[in-house]
Amino acid sequence: MGNSDFSWKLADHPKLPKGKTVAVVVLDGWGEANPDKYNCIHVAETPTMDSAQAGAHKWRLVRAHGTAVGLPTEDDMGNSEVGHNALGAGSIFAQGAKLVDLALASGKIYDGEGFKYIKECFDQGTLHLIGLLSDGGVRSRLDQLQLLLKGSSEHGAKRIRVHVLTDGRDVLDGSSVGFVETLENDLAKLREKGIQHASGGGRMYVTMDRYENDWGVVKRAWDAQVLGEAPHKFRSAAEAVKKLREDPKTNDQYLPPFVIVDQSGKAVGPMVDGDAVVTFNFQADRMVMVAKALEYEDFDKFDRVRFPKIRYAGMLQYDGELKLPSQYLVSPPEIERTSGEYLVHNGIRTFACSETVKFGHVTFFWKNMSKFLVTLELHSIFNPG
Template identity: 50%
Template sequence: MSFRLEPSKDFKKPPGPVCLIVMDGVGIGNEEQYNAWYCARTPFLDALRSGKTPKGSVVLNAVVDASGRSVGLPEDSDMGNSEVGHNAFGAGRIYSQGAKLVNESMDSKAFKTGETWKWLLENCKDGKDGTLHLLGLWSDGNVHSHIKHAYALLDAAIEEGCKHIRFHILLDGRDVSETSALLYVEPLEKHLASLRDKGIDAQIASGGGRMVTTMDRYEADWRIVQRGWLAHVLADTESIRTFSSASDAIQTFRKEENGVIDQFLPPFIIVDDKRNPVGKMKDGDSVILFNFRGDRAIEISTCFDAPEGTFRHFDRGCMPKVRFAGMMQYDGESKIPKHYIVSPPHIERTLGEYLVHNGCRRLSISETQKFGHVTYFFNGNRANKFDEELELYVEVPSSRERENTRPWMKAAEITDSALAAIDEFKPDFVVLNYANGDMVGHTGDYNAAVIAMEAVDVSLSRLVNGIVEREGIAIVSADHGNCETMAEIDKKTGKPVKGNSPQGWKALTSHTTTPVPVMITGYGIDKYEIDETVTWGDENRKKAGIVNVTATCINLLGFEKPKEWLPGLLKAKSV
């Protein structure tokens, strides 16, 4: 099947670039006090939403879905996230995503017939004394993982005769309520105790908050992964604190640091009455990382898979000879990990691939925290470029400080670098991500989130005006919601739940299911209008989604969309 795109009859390519600008984690929420976007001073965004830039350029506006089935997740109640959002922006159609694929495999028990599952269990049954270790994010947030998948693996292992099982739990507080860890940990502790009564040696062995233990991404801070390695694998009690139970660790940390939220709780190791670790990994054990999302799973997977002499990020110590597998293969290009339980979605014929086959130059740019989203995820889970000469990837290094202490993050530097690269590289298409709304939103710090939105607004003004001055077109959108809802909302009253935040509410640190904006301005846009008939495929909702932005980009570059893509958001005005 050819990648050649037909010239459009209705759309004309502008002299300058078409630029997709993703405001990460910025949805359209209620105009209330807990909405950081609404309460921030954002004159440029306000102008875009009104239909005219401050300089008088026409702006076309749409509100589209970015969660649930519109991005390939199982249910409409499932929050969108940056991974599936950028997959959707790049793919132009809906693929079943990690959560849905894993759900299907767990429900049907299809994973039990796979070679990887059989290979893992060989160590742990039929008289062998290997331990099965289950490692992952312990919540039902359904963004990186879901506890029901881990319980399904536990049940399946026991059914097949596995007698020794250990859990290494990463505490969430980011995709779920910020201090909800005990709601997930205590039932697990009770369940494992009941299994021990039945002769199954099952215990929690280690854990820690996800933002300081194990779940680093894009090599922002390998010390996070090292802490996890010391806790989960080596059980290094000289480096990591010890406790008699996970619930004891959580309660102790909270007493010691008032206001600490789950994602930042330190790593811990569980020890027995003799102060010996209960779950140190040893030769002949098997390990499953049950996270299904890739970005925060790649580094710890690399620690297990990388051969001796090739791993240089930290000293892995006396590394046990274990069999390791991920829930999915997190990086298809690099084959990380080598073994996996459920096959990831196969995304092909993406926007990036079509661009290079039609001679278009592309610039992808963001700071470290979202760099993989405008490259790997946007490319359909492909790490490498499609064409070295036609593509330029620019990474602006992120700060290692917590985002709420520097809520402006690297928005200004991204803007500077983008405008310079546009002038030098002369791209036809640009995809750019401002991480502020999402990364600061995840901290639950409302005041910082307001500043984050104001920083985005300033940079957005500079960038969009620069694109328009260069006779290009700017498409401003978002991959999912977050900072527009900074408080947990009581479903019955519609009001914020009371809590310990400075504002008096319980901070919300997770993504949302709110729709997101699409704002389009620039060269020749006054010749087009929003096509209100376009949907992402659900005729009952009759609403477009971010998946429709892909064809919008290709149309504005002067091409007809590929047949397999969903339609774009625009149509030519009637003469």
């Protein structure tokens, strides 16, 4: 349909009178699947939802995973972002993992402005890759990292350091050992090309905080990834993960930070002037804080000790309003005609709210992709100060 033929006009609802207040409740993570003992929603007591389903207005199921929301395969479980971004659009837009897959498969990722920007450092500096080591497909994927390592090497990177974050949230706890060993086997073949692990830590304890809940998480990342300093030092990432997981109180999500050192005990991968950095997660919310630390000169959330002159790019742009980061390897999806835009064009006022740890979904995802939807951020109400 051409733009000239398109109308924003919404037909009147056949039953609801005009001016009626309507609540749209997004049950993030709620779904229907086979009713067995592993299905927590089936096992739980849910009288309110059971009553709603048994009433006169039964809900309709909407697919929120896989190819229906622009993800690569039906096995991709999806995430909050891909559902909220395109709410009401009635179209499928390639998002997140799918966008990265297409860019890697076509090789266009290496022709883009973001890669050209970091490539300026390849002759003299080190390329640092930071992100979640997982195959969960929610925030990153191991196979994408493997392709990016290979492609970066083939496109001029002479020295690469990988800073891994163990998962245990989007995948089973304990799976980090296998992921690290898989990557180390790859790196062993590439070591003569100057590629190796540099640091690591659990995703919820190192790097991946969100909505400025705990800057200490990013501070621990900065110390290990940038300064090359951590309480634990190992000769390999596999040794680090296995050893640290021996503590019964430790799991993949909260693995303490570690650095890889050489024979003399010196960290192999601190960041220095002239280096390039890529955060390879494709989902945005848990990358914004570290992006601020890497990019902002006037950053004041913690003492960075030193701020190396680097060239930094995200896998995607993580915050469209802040234009953060300013450089990225894959362009974000151009999503249009979402529910928010329809409401505004029809003069319907909206009020959107969420509990604290999801407030960004109504103030960032919806607002960014529905450019004219005005929302009220309630973070200060739920979390005073």
